[in-house]
Structure formats: C-alpha cells, structure tokens
Amino acid sequence: MTGHDVDRVVVRNGGCVPLASLPPVPWSVFADAMLGDVAAGARVAAYFGTPVPAPFAPDAMLDLFAVLARDDLGELRLLRTRVGERFPSLASRCPQVQMFEREIGEQYGVVAEGHPWFKPVRGHRSWRDGADAWGRNPDVPLVPGEIDYYRVEGDEVHEVAVGPVHAGIIEPGHFRFQCHGETVLHLEIALGYQHRGVERMMTGSDADGTRARQLVETVAGDTTIGHATAHALVREALAGVAAPARAAALRSVALELERLANHVGDIGGLATDVGFLPTSAFCGRIRGDYLNVTAELCGNRFGRGMVRPGGVGFDAEPAVRERILKRMAAIDRDTRGAIRLFFGTPSVLARLEGTGVLTPATARELGLVGVAARACGLAMDTRAQHPPRGEAIGVDQIAVAPDGDVHARGRVRQREIESSLARVKETLAGLPAGTIHTPLPAAAAGSLAVALVEGWRGEIVHVAVTDAGGDIARYKIVDPSFHNWSGLAMALRGEQISDFPLINKSFNLSYCGFDL
Amino acid sequence: MLKIIPERLRQGHRTGPYPKKDPVLPERFQGLPVLDPALCREGCRSCVQACPYDAITVDAGTPALDLGKCTFCGGCAAACEDGAVTFTRDWRLASRTREGLVVRPGERPRVEALDRRLKKMFGRSLKLRQVSAGGCNACEADLNVLSTLVFDLGRFGIQFVASPRHADGIVVTGPVTAHMQSALLDTWAAMPQPRLVIASGACAIGGGPFRGSPETNSGVGDLLPVDLYIPGCPPHPYTVLDGLLGMLDRLPAQRRRSAD
Helix, strand or coil: CCCHHHHCEEECCCEEEEHHHCCCECHHHHHHHHHHHHHCCCEEEEEEEEEECCCCCCCCEEEEEEEEEECCCCEEEEEEEEECCEEECCCCCCHHHHHHHHHHHHHHCCEEECCCCCCCCCCCCCCCCCCCCCCCCCCCCCCCCCCCCCCCCCCCEEEEEECCCCCCCCCCCEEEEEEECCEEEEEEEECCCCCCCHHHHHCCCCCCCHHHHHHHHCCCHHHHHHHHHHHHHHHHHHHCCCCCHHHHHHHHHHHHHHHHHHHHHHHHHHHHHCCCHHHHHHHHHHHHHHHHHHHHHHCCCCCCCCEECCEECCCCCHHHHHHHHHHHHHHHHHHHHHHHHHHCCHHHHHHHCCCCCCCHHHHHHHCCCHHHHHCCCCCCCHHHHCCCCCCCCCHHHCCCCCCCCHHHHHHHHHHHHHHHHHHHHHHHHCCCCCCCECCCCCCCCCEEEEEEEECCCCEEEEEEEECCCCCEEEEEEECHHHHHHHHHHHHCCCCEHHHHHHHHHHHCCCHHHHHC | CCCHHHHHHHHCCCCCCCCCCCCCCCCCCCCCEEECHHHCCCCCCHHHHHCCCCCEEEECCEEEEECCCCCCCCHHHHHCCCCCEEECCCCCCCECCCHHHEECCCCCCCCCCCCHHHHHHHCCCEEEEEEECCCCCHHHHHHHHHHCCCCCHHHHCEEECCCHHHCCEEEEECCCECCCHHHHHHHHHCCCCCCEEEEECHHHHHCHHHCCCCCECCCCCCCCCCCEEECCCCCCHHHHHHHHHHHCCCCCHHHHHHCC
8 A cells, every 4th residue: 555545435325336336445444444534524424344355254354444424526436455353442532433433343243342332233133144243042032122321320320221012003112211300310211122124135136126125225214315315326327327417406396395294294293292282283284295295296195105216106297387387485474474483483492492402512423414404503414515416405505503402493494494395496486307217237247336314304325235246235324313312312412301201302303214 | 374364365275075075086097907708819828928026817708817916007908909998997906805906807806894893993983003014115005195195094094103002903005025024023012912914015915016026925814813804005005995894894884886
C-alpha cells in the first residue's frame, strides 16, 4: 500500500463499485479511517459483515463493510476489512457503531472485543452453524428479551417492565425502566420480537421477483415506499441503469404522500397523548385521507406495488392526476387547520416543551437520523444532501428545530408537512413525459451497490453485495429506527415515567424495521 | 376554546354512511378476484408461474385462487393474456373457514354468522385484544384506523381493549414470529372463554411474504383455532369491518343478499 488515499473508495447515493476495487484493508487502516472520518463529521450509515467464502461455512472469515456518509460533501465512503472470530470494538470511542457491532456479533457468532454493552440485538441464532458470540448452548431455546438488563440498585429504586405485548394496537417490544419514584434513571429497550429473517430471505433473490419486492415493502409497512425505493435504487445501481424521469417523479410523489400520512398521524398521536381531542380526531381521519390518495395512485393505501426496480408500477394519467390534485386541495386545508389548532393551544405547548430533551451532542454521538436528529438542530436530510437523482431539495429547506424536545419533534413534522404538500403538488403538476418503467439488464457480478432514501422517519440504507454470478450474496437493510431507538432511551433519562407514551410517540420508531 | 369551535364546524361530520351505503373504493383497488375458465388457454399456466406463494392453482382446466396466500399484488392478472383472472373492487373477502378462502369460478368467500349462543353473547358487544406477531405495522395501522371517526367501530359495540382479561376475541396480525409465539399463546391463555380468534392479513392467515421463513410460522392457524379469516395485504378497513359485522350478523339484510 502506498498510502491511505489509494484505499479511499467514494461513491454517491445509488453508486455501485466492483468488489475488486474495494479490497480488504488491514484492521488498523479500517479503524483509523472510520474513527478519523467520524471525527471529521461523517456518520456510520451502515456497517455489516459478509462471510468469505460465502455462504456461512463454520470456518469462514468475515468481511466487514462500512458505509460512511459525509452529508456536507454528499459522499459515501466505502471501507472493507477482513476479520476472524473476534474483532476489536470501536464502540467506546465511536458510540454510533455500538448497535452495528452487536448485530455483526449476533449474525455471525463473532465477538466485538471490548464492547462495553455486548448483548444480543434480536435474539436469533447466529447464521454460521455452531458459532455463537456468547457461547450459549445450542440445545437450550433462546428466549427473546432474556438478556442481562442494566440495573440500578438502591433504596426506593424500582424496576418497571413493560411488554412485549402492549396495551393497544402496537407492535411488540420490551421496555425495562429503572426508576426512583416517578423519575426514570435509565431505560433499556429489548427488541427482536418481530424478527422475520428478511435479510437472509433476500439472499439470492431476483430483481424482478415479486417476493423480494414484497419483502422490502414489509420491512416496515408504514414505510413501504421508502424501503421499496431504496431497494429499487440498489437494483438499478447493480444493473447500471436509472429509472425513467417520470418514474422518479412518481416515486417522489408517493414518498411525500407517505411522509404526509405518517407525520399527520404522529401529530394526531401527540394530541391523543396530551389529551387534546380535536386534533387527535381530525388527524386520525386526515391521515387516512392521505392513504386514500396513495390508493388512488396504486390501489393500495400503503403503496404496495407502486415502486418497482426499473421504475414504478402505476402511472398518473391526466384523470388520476386531476383527481389527486383535487383531493389534495381539500386535505391541505383540513391538515393546516388541525395542526394550527394544536400548536396554537398554550396548554398543549406546556406539555410538549421541555419534555424528553436530547442534546445535539448526544444525537450526533448516537448517530441519530431523520426527524429525531433534525429536532436536535442537526441539519441532515438525504433529499438535500444525498439526492438519488436530480430531485434535490435545497439544503436551506431542511426542517430543523433546535430544542431536542417533544415540541421540536412535532415542529419538524409540521414544517415537513408544509413542504411535502407543496412538493406533491409541484411534482404532479410538472410530471415529466415518457415511460414509467425500464427493463433491468443483469446485475453486475462481484459488486457492491448502496442507496439512501429519506423515509418519513429518516435515512433508509440498503446495500447489496453480489457474488461472482451476479446473485445477491448479502442484502443489508438499515431502517432509521436502528439508530434512533437509542435516542429514545436517552431522552427518557430524568423524565417522569408517565411521560413515556408522549416521548415515545414523538419518536414513533419502527419495531419491525429494527427487527427485520 | 373559541378557536376549537369554528375549526370543529369547518372539519364537519365525517363518519362514513357504511353499512347503510356501500363504500366507494379507489379505481385501482384490487379486491375479490374473478376467475373465468372459459377464457383459459389449454395448458397455460402463466398465472400459476407468476405467483411466488402458490396462491393460484389450475386443476383440470379449473383455476382456483387461495385468498389466504394471496397478497393481492395482481401479478397473476397481469400475467394472464386472456383476462381469465381479474381483480374487482369488491372488498368483501372474509371467511369463517380456511377452505372458504379458496375462490373458484363463480364462487366467493362468505361470512357465516356466529351460532345463536355466541351471537347472543357478542352480537352487541365485542371486545377485542390485538396482538402483533411479526406484522409489518400496515395491518396494525389499518386496524387502528377502525377506531377513528370515519369508521367509528364503537357504534357497532366493537372495541379494542388493553387487557386480554377483558377481551372476547384476539385479533392476530403477522406470520407469528418464533419470538412472539409464547407471548401470543400467553395472551390467548389469559382470555376468558368462550373466545374468538381472528386472523387479519395475508401473514396471519398464511405467512404472507414470510411463508417458509425459518424465523416465523406461516400464520396463526397452526397454533390457535381461527374463527374469522380476513385476507389482504393489508386488509382494507372495510374488508375488516365487513368480516366483523358479518360474523356478528350485523349487516343489513339487503347487503347480505347482494353478497350472494
């Protein structure tokens, strides 16, 4: 090696590189590059392993890949190293990799040495037969949620355990609070109940396959368009083609409709949790109105079948477009009215302000993304900084609020609702002519492709690694919730346990998106 | 307060006229499939090949579509060049039996009412506990929506409750992941008898896209006795409502006849 610059492999969003141009570097070079880039402002967008030789042989080595996002430059730096049964943990120096290292440890039965919090992530068996990072007996069934919880000892300190089944129509997860009276000293969140094995099922899947498409659509069903778009971009990057301009515009419309539905629903949820019933009732209904607009586009309220590798499944012909625009005008008015009422009510603001505060430093350290990060004053938005193609929003349009509390997270959503409303209308009005789908040639063999999409919760990352035959050898999915659950746990510190529902709703993270 | 009243008036009354009037579903909505074997070409299996879940089969020239495996992607209809498979906008898809979900030419799934004893108990007050067991949050979201004022589930005496002790039935979503199996069965065990089981969505009925995953079951049917199957990915809220009301014998007589 002549110098580190030789090892610097940088792509943009939707980039694809041959693995030959990304050879494994020694661990020290890998670690220095990761720590150095993070110190210079990069985020760890993805960090995952893939066995060599594939697949899953008991004595296989493990290639570790990292995708470091430089939001200021719009660049994604790719790193690769090769490790054996153990690798040194970087978590204590770079907290945002802590969950990634645990995930690598669980998936491949390798140990992240020196990890300060080395616990299972989802509670499944390792993907390498017989390998287990914790040396557990393979004959004893794994019980999800049974991990060594962090405990606070002391007079009058008590523990509250909630879940996995919650009191409502909610996904399962287990929450363990350490409390002193009403005050939460620490919250630990144990997930994995929704684990369906999506990443492994994507191995060997087809670009045109219905099943692959539906697996990514159901990674997190409320983010169908976001995940389907990231998947489509990865497949297109591997095939070396771009979706037609009209398809890209229609994807953008669907993505903003998804953001609108969920953001409006979340503001309704906040209203429910503070007991402000008018906005709660209005937004619950308006959220459905946006879902119905998506159904006008593709027949399904969640956008199933809309985004496909190579383009989109449904066009917005003039009649459809007119119908959507007409509906949007009425919904627009209702949305603004409901939200204005909410943020214009002093008793509501009193409940939101100063509740569940996260500092910008904590948000940066944990690598938070999306609404939660922007509500801590961090200006990051894939649409502005890593736009997939020609569809950029201005960096000055990133909705930022400085205070890091429930109120800030609500306000970021409010601003994004306003900009998404405008974006849907503009994009539909200026829809480029042309086809909506282009056939994909065979995927590049022995390559790595990466795509980022700003879903409504935040940055979605999909990475595909192909084998010598062009088949998917490894498919990595990073839902924004993978980063942000740690943020919720930190936001609870020092708060009253009775504020948990409100603070939780202000993050509104995905269980299945995390659990995969 | 003074700001709330005019906004309340402006937003208006939005509860839908269902079940007195039929809902209008979007033009592109994929509901009840219609199979016409007269249009089938001999030996053609393009619809069968298009389905990754083996939902559609052709036996001796007669096609059959299993709504319990179907995710309503429309792939079979797109693959059929002869129009022998089409999806209509009919949202009424639920069935009391697993076999009843298999649609054959000229057939449709139907919802039988509960027997007299159960109808007397639950017909006017049904409390349900929902358990998500690997659901992607789309089924969950569209169950939640039933409690909004558009559908206003409460007016039918149906309510989602927090405790299994208060519940008459359990609504399961998701393929039932290995990690949720014991929690689901614990919830079921905590419910007083008699108790109903409702499988909502493609995953809960047949595993959906996760059918065959080593980390999940292929639906709740292998674990609990299911009383009502509601197909869809996710089921449209009106599909759920139709199934629930049909089971409770609460649909207007005219509607029940038109489904025949």
